[in-house]
Amino acid sequence: MVERARLRQLLAFVALVVLLLIVMIMVFGGPANWAQFFVDRQVRPGLFIVLMLLLPLAGFPISAFLLAVGIKFGPYEGFAITSVIIGVHLTVTFLLTHSLLRPYIVKIMAQTRYGLPQIHARRQLVFAMIFMAIPALPYTVKNFSLALLNVPWRIYLPIAWGANLLLAIPFIGLGHSAIANPRLAWLFLALLGIGYLLASRVWQKYGQGPAGRQD
Numbered sequence: 677m678v679e680r681a682r683l684r685q686l687l688a689f690v691a692l693v694v695l696l697l698i699v700m701i702m703v704f705g706g707p708a709n710w711a712q713f714f715v716d717r718q719v720r721p722g723l724f725i726v727l728m729l730l731l732p733l734a735g736f737p738i739s740a741f742l743l744a745v746g747i748k749f750g751p752y753e754g755f756a757i758t759s760v761i762i763g764v765h766l767t768v769t770f771l772l773t774h775s776l777l778r779p780y781i782v783k784i785m786a787q788t789r790y791g792l793p794q795i796h797a798r799r800q801l802v803f804a805m806i807f808m809a810i811p812a813l814p815y816t817v818k819n820f821s822l823a824l825l826n827v828p829w830r831i832y833l834p835i836a837w838g839a840n841l842l843l844a845i846p847f848i849g850l851g852h853s854a855i856a857n858p859r860l861a862w863l864f865l866a867l868l869g870i871g872y873l874l875a876s877r878v879w880q881k882y883g884q885g886p887a888g889r890q891d
Contacts (some may be wrong), residue, residue: 709749723749728761731766742844746851754848755841762840765817766833771824779826792824801835802825808839816839 728745731737743753773781782792795803806825808818822836846867 681778721748725757725761726871728757729764732816733765735814735816738844739847742847743851746853747855749811751849751852754852757843758844758848759837759841762844763833763837766823766836766840769819770829770832773820778824792826800831803827804831804835805839808836 726746728741732741742758745758748754748759790817804822807822810818812822819836819840823832849867
């Protein structure tokens with residue numbers, strides 16, 4: 677009975693996301709309307725925030741929203757909105773992976789030769805920092821993957837929040853500068869490239885070491 681209830685809740689969440697997408701398609705017709713929705717602050721800002729809250733949880737690339745939030749709200753308000761939304765994403769992700777989704781993930785993992793690694797308590801902080809620095813993994817995948825491990829909430833939230841916000845800054849700045857000052861966009865592109873390069877170096881050097889079995 678408990679498993680059926682969890683399945684119904686999961687299906688309800690997926691149905692909500694699909695319904696929201698259908699409503700969006702009906703409300704916004706052509707590309708011009710979509711463009712106005714993403715760049716004009718006066719055009720349904722509340723709906724934009726709702727979409728930014730829900731769609732990345734379902735795997736939609738958050739980078740598109742980060743660019744748009746910089747254009748629509750500007751760098752400072754856009755960063756504030758993003759900070760709150762990422763905090764909500766991380767909270768929902770942690771709760772889902774420790775309740776609704778966990779039985780299904782454990783069952784799937786049990787059918788393979790791999791299990792969820794156990795991170796030694798003394799290495800959880802370092803592991804979380806290095807893991808969130810992986811440049812190749814998408815936003816949603818990193819958040820869910822780290823939440824699935826035995827990393828406690830007090831480490832998961834600040835580390836994942838800080839890492840995601842640092843990565844968000846160049847995207848928000850790039851979106852804003854593309855409209856306000858196109859020349860400044862090159863600076864944010866350079867910052868983004870340097871950030872990914874540094875993250876790649878950190879992962880190559882330390883990425884294989886922090887994980888370990890619990891004693």
